[in-house]
Amino acid sequence: MTTFYGLPNSGAFWHWPTLIHFLVVALAGGTALLVAVLAFRRDLAARRYALVALILVVLDLLLLWAESSARFRLTHIWLFLGFHPGSAMWWGAWGLTGSAAASALIALGWGPRRFWATLLLMTATITLLYPGLLLAANNARPLWTPLLLAFVPVTSLVIVLGGVLLLRWAWVKPWFLAASLSSVFLGGLYLVGLAVGGFEARQALVHFWEHAGWLFLVGLGLMLSAVALLRRFPALAGLAAFAGAALARTLIVEVGQFQPFGL
Amino acid sequence: MARYAMAIDLAACVGCAACAVACKLENEVPSGEHQLWIRMREEGIFPDLAVLYRPEQCMHCDRPPCVPVCPTGASYRSEDGLVLVDPEKCIACGACVAACPYDARFFHPDGYVGKCTFCRHRIQGGRLPACVETCPTLCRTFGDLDDPDSDVSIALREAERIDILRADRGTKPKLYYLNTPPAFGPHLEEVAS
Numbered sequence: 001m002t003t004f005y006g007l008p009n010s011g012a013f014w015h016w017p018t019l020i021h022f023l024v025v026a027l028a029g030g031t032a033l034l035v036a037v038l039a040f041r042r043d044l045a046a047r048r049y050a051l052v053a054l055i056l057v058v059l060d061l062l063l064l065w066a067e068s069s070a071r072f073r074l075t076h077i078w079l080f081l082g083f084h085p086g087s088a089m090w091w092g093a094w095g096l097t098g099s100a101a102a103s104a105l106i107a108l109g110w111g112p113r114r115f116w117a118t119l120l121l122m123t124a125t126i127t128l129l130y131p132g133l134l135l136a137a138n139n140a141r142p143l144w145t146p147l148l149l150a151f152v153p154v155t156s157l158v159i160v161l162g163g164v165l166l167l168r169w170a171w172v173k174p175w176f177l178a179a180s181l182s183s184v185f186l187g188g189l190y191l192v193g194l195a196v197g198g199f200e201a202r203q204a205l206v207h208f209w210e211h212a213g214w215l216f217l218v219g220l221g222l223m224l225s226a227v228a229l230l231r232r233f234p235a236l237a238g239l240a241a242f243a244g245a246a247l248a249r250t251l252i253v254e255v256g257q258f259q260p261f262g263l
Numbered sequence: 264m265a266r267y268a269m270a271i272d273l274a275a276c277v278g279c280a281a282c283a284v285a286c287k288l289e290n291e292v293p294s295g296e297h298q299l300w301i302r303m304r305e306e307g308i309f310p311d312l313a314v315l316y317r318p319e320q321c322m323h324c325d326r327p328p329c330v331p332v333c334p335t336g337a338s339y340r341s342e343d344g345l346v347l348v349d350p351e352k353c354i355a356c357g358a359c360v361a362a363c364p365y366d367a368r369f370f371h372p373d374g375y376v377g378k379c380t381f382c383r384h385r386i387q388g389g390r391l392p393a394c395v396e397t398c399p400t401l402c403r404t405f406g407d408l409d410d411p412d413s414d415v416s417i418a419l420r421e422a423e424r425i426d427i428l429r430a431d432r433g434t435k436p437k438l439y440y441l442n443t444p445p446a447f448g449p450h451l452e453e454v455a456s
Contacts, residue, residue: 005280006300008319008366013357070355070374078335078352086331089358093334137332139432140364259366 012257017067019250022131023159024063025092026249028056029127030160032099032120034172039106039117046117050107057100057127064096088134095126128153135256142204143256147193151186151252155245158183158223162245165230165238177230180223180241187220187248200260207258212251219248265407266344267381268437269395270418271318274444275402278303278316282394282403286320289382289393296369298379299394313444318394318403321346321367321379322428322436329359329368337375344408344437345383350375364432381405408437415439 031053038046065071080097084090102120105111132152135144161176194205208216222244229237278301286292286299299320306313327346330338337352338359348359348368353375360368360376371377382392386405390396395403406413419425422441429436 002305003303004300005278005303006283006297008300009297009360009369010366013360013370018357068355068374069370069372070353073374075335075337075352075354075374078337079354082336084331084334084336087334087358088332089334089356134358138328138361140328140362257361259364 010259012254014253014257015067017063019253021060021063021067022249022253023246024056024060025096025127025131026156026159026245027163028053028060028096028099029124030156031056032103032124032127033157034160034164035103035106036117036121036124039113039120046113047107047109050103053124054100054103054107057096057103061096061100088130088137091126092130092134095123095130098123099127128156131156135253141256141259142197142200143194143208143252143258145190145193145197145201147186147190148252151183151190152249154179154182154186155249158241158245162226162238162240162242165234165241168234173230173234176238176241177227180227183245183248184220184224184227187216187223190252191216203260204258207260208251208255211258212255216248216251219244219246219251222247264342266409266437267323267386267405268344268408268415268439269323269381269392270404270415270422270439270441272402272404272418272422272441273315273317274442275400276316276318277400278314279399281397281399282318285393285397286379289385290380292377293372296371296377298367298369298377315444317440319365319367319428320394320438321363321381322365322434322438323379323381325435325437326433328362328364328432328434332358332362334358341383345381346378347380347383348376348378364429364434365436 031049035046035050035053038049065076079090079093099120102116102123105116106113106120132149135152136146136148138144157179161172161179164172165176194201222240226237226241226244229240280301283299283301290298292298299318302317302319304315323344323346325344327340330340330346334356335352335354337349339349340346355370355374355376368376368378385392391405395405404414404418406415408416410416418441419439424442426440426443427436
């Protein structure tokens, strides 16, 4: 039996604002990526949706600032006054800021659109990749496995493309299909990877199953049902995939903060 | 430059928690948070029952995983090997809290991440960390690993058994546990086997 006088600081350290951030950053990064694609295709809608991307990125940056207990100390300026490429959050800060700037310039129609689209493609990719890197970099948390490097950005695309399906953009259907199926496959692989992993991974799987297991399966199921619904009910498919991807990601972030006491 | 480290002789620790109290007072640790805590483990069934008390805190790792993940450079490793947080640069994002395999960091209510500093303010003045000074069984030793005559170097040399926590993480902690009773191996390995 193990007990404590005082406790290690092992409780949840990221709370609901961070969980919302993980959702908004997917929307922001994914929308920015779509805008870059639209700009490359010389689609007139690029300017309009660049404004949407800008709003989402600014909303996410505000959320990040608001959730920090250091928000009134202005220390966030240090994110941009140093060079810390080993930190996923540093990349995220630059990815979001770069996406905001490039989206604003595309929305305004100033300067070389193709150049801004290239910049937006790069910064949006960073924005999509960084949350997965942020989680996977912590080998202290057995539920945040390296597989999240793929699972998080792919589910980000599902979230955005699910929303886009409500706009009846038929050309995104193949991408939506690929992202949804990949997400379900990676989600299943995530569970299998934990099950066949070492002792700590199996211990973490038991914890995950107790706290989120069936809900995670519901999330994967929703994404799978979206694939079946896509042909006849694309809007419904979009909603189901959006909900499923958001649910699965949120559970991994929330429950993944667990660290076994077995020191 | 010194390379500070600490050793705790678990055969001598009686789990009185004087170190935890001293740490709390010396560093004004907020209510509900801990820079130092005691893990108590019971093994066996009476009459073959053993209890182990193990104080835990920041390990001031030589390869601290909490430092590279910091997006502002607020988490850093000082020249004397201490892992510290600069509150003026910290944005309390929690990246370091997530990265620490020892759960040794916490959010300070003043908007930065707090942790054990080995009482740097004291050692800079030539004094020992509060937990070392207050220990009634003298189970804690502290000093410069590069100085063969320091208390910690002598204690490490004379120990029959030396353990570090989560060696598999490759963090190279500088908090050493000496003379762990034979009944208590690394907990994780025991359970796994």
